Amino acid sequence: MGIISKLPVYMENVPGGTIVTTSLEKVLNESRASSLWYLLFGTACCAIEMMCAGASRYDFDRFGMFFRASPRQADLMFVAGTISHKMAPRVKLLYEQMAEPRYVIAMGGCACSGGPFYYDSYAVLKGVDKIIPVDVFLPGCPPRPESLMEACIKVQQKVKKEKLQDWSSDRRG
Amino acid sequence: MADHDSILKLLTERFPGKVSALELTPAQTAVSVEAASIVELFTFLVESADLKMNYLSTITGIDRTDHIEIVYFVSSLEHKHMLTIKTKVDRIGGKIESIQHIIPAANWFEREVWELYGVDFVNHPDLRRFLLPDDWDQGNPMLRDWDGRDFIRMPEVQ
Ligand code: SF4
Numbered sequence: 001m002g003i004i005s006k007l008p009v010y011m012e013n014v015p016g017g018t019i020v021t022t023s024l025e026k027v028l029n030e031s032r033a034s035s036l037w038y039l040l041f042g043t044a045c046c047a048i049e050m051m052c053a054g055a056s057r058y059d060f061d062r063f064g065m066f067f068r069a070s071p072r073q074a075d076l077m078f079v080a081g082t083i084s085h086k087m088a089p090r091v092k093l094l095y096e097q098m099a100e101p102r103y104v105i106a107m108g109g110c111a112c113s114g115g116p117f118y119y120d121s122y123a124v125l126k127g128v129d130k131i132i133p134v135d136v137f138l139p140g141c142p143p144r145p146e147s148l149m150e151a152c153i154k155v156q157q158k159v160k161k162e163k164l165q166d167w168s169s170d171r172r173g
Numbered sequence: 174m175a176d177h178d179s180i181l182k183l184l185t186e187r188f189p190g191k192v193s194a195l196e197l198t199p200a201q202t203a204v205s206v207e208a209a210s211i212v213e214l215f216t217f218l219v220e221s222a223d224l225k226m227n228y229l230s231t232i233t234g235i236d237r238t239d240h241i242e243i244v245y246f247v248s249s250l251e252h253k254h255m256l257t258i259k260t261k262v263d264r265i266g267g268k269i270e271s272i273q274h275i276i277p278a279a280n281w282f283e284r285e286v287w288e289l290y291g292v293d294f295v296n297h298p299d300l301r302r303f304l305l306p307d308d309w310d311q312g313n314p315m316l317r318d319w320d321g322r323d324f325i326r327m328p329e330v331q
Pocket of ligand 1: 045107108109110111141
């Protein structure tokens with residue numbers, strides 16, 4: 001009954017107690033938000049914090065978040081680290097291989113804007129939002145696991161607010 | 174193990190006028206050499222029984238604005254000594270003989286210096302794009318006056 005107590009507004013307890021009605025959208029969104037599987041995509045130092053967030057001390061598993069090594073099984077991509085111009089087409093390809101609806105967290109200064117490599121660098125892409133849409137920007141060099149968690153909670157909030165017709169990324173505003 | 178002074182003495186006596194000793198840090202034995210003598214010098218370094226410089230750590234370049242300096246770091250695994258070799262080439266259209274046939278490890282380092290600094294390694298068997306993106310068309314990015322798409326130079330700090 002855990003989930004039912006979380007959905008008081010959308011759920012009606014029909015007398016007798018064996019049948020409940022709610023909106024499909026709410027149930028689907030609640031389940032999606034509680035099972036955001038993420039693509040491991042670490043290219044530099046930020047990846048260490050991401051691994052730390054996934055390991056036992058911070059324990060992403062309790063949010064229902066498990067890492068996936070394949071973009072086909074992932075809902076969420078952490079771009080954790082410096083993206084070079086040579087890497088950029090691969091990031092884009094991996095993003096396109098993910099099934100919709102898909103979400104991206106740009107983790108760290110490098111993924112947000114080029115970070116410490118903003119000036120005087122011929123090799124570093126100045127922000128991953130130049131090639132793929134980003135849902136949450138998470139600054140820091142590197143951000144602590146707690147901040148990554150907050151970014152994930154932001155994504156969860158976004159997921160919960162979505163309408164069914166927004167699932168395709170063409171329609172997402 | 175040959176010490177600092179004996180390596181320098183050996184090399185300056187063997188190549189008079191072409192090799193000269195450099196003072197860098199006390200821990201670093203360094204010589205400068207004319208670009209034209211680089212193959213001769215490396216052949217000697219590898220073959221001489223006293224030196225046996227058989228391990229090339231890296232080759233790198235420095236843009237000194239009026240010339241390009243190429244720096245070789247070699248050491249001997251057997252005698253446990255190191256040597257830094259510096260040489261100068263022209264900034265535009267610089268050329269130097271490849272040492273790939275003496276030390277095969279030089280292959281990739283020379284490709285790297287070639288694409289980042291535009292120095293031509295003569296007789297290199299396979300001088301092609303190495304680390305930059307495959308469709309790179311913006312010249313040699315490690316030159317100090319280089320400019321490219323998306324490149325933002327650090328503003329002067331007052
Ligand atoms: S933002 Fe900082 S910690 Fe993160 S990848 Fe860039 S340099 Fe490394």
